[in-house]
Amino acid sequence: MTGIQLTSPAFADHAEIPRRYTGEGENVSPPLTWTAAPKGTAELLLLCEDPDAPRTTFLHWLVTGIDPWTGGVEEGHDPHGGTPWPNGFGRPGWGGPMPPPGHGPHRYFFRLYALSHPIRLPERPDVDAVHDAVQGKELAVGTLIGTYQRL
Secondary structure, eight states: OEEOOEEOSSSOTTEEOOGGGSTTTTOOOOOEEEOOOOTTOOEEEEEEEETTSSSSOEEEEEEEEEOTTOOEEOTTSOOTTOEEOBOTTSSBSOOOOOOOTTSOOEEEEEEEEEESSOOOOOSSOOHHHHHHHHTTTEEEEEEEEEEEOOO
């Protein structure tokens, strides 16, 4: 499987996500850029998850059906052509980091999948359902990790 380079002008890989993009700040989605999807990509899927959440991996952002010709998404928007799904807070689109106070730093995995075929998801998918749905359909994936903690 080939790779996609996924980056953000707002924070570096493995660096702290600025407060503006969190539930404590303005809660706007961060800008992201990515390299071209491989030939044969039917759609892109964007996922942001927090595996350090107390009970289960928390879903912060899920957008499917993204136009494979896009090269990024602007701050505060969903990717072009994409369909935002409900996040772990129950709202469609971005739900910024807001880990429990004093819980230490959490990691936020932004993943962009280039898929060979559109996927089917349940009405309110969790992170495991997304991973199951993309399995075997990934042509490429890019990962960007940000961190955030509440004191």
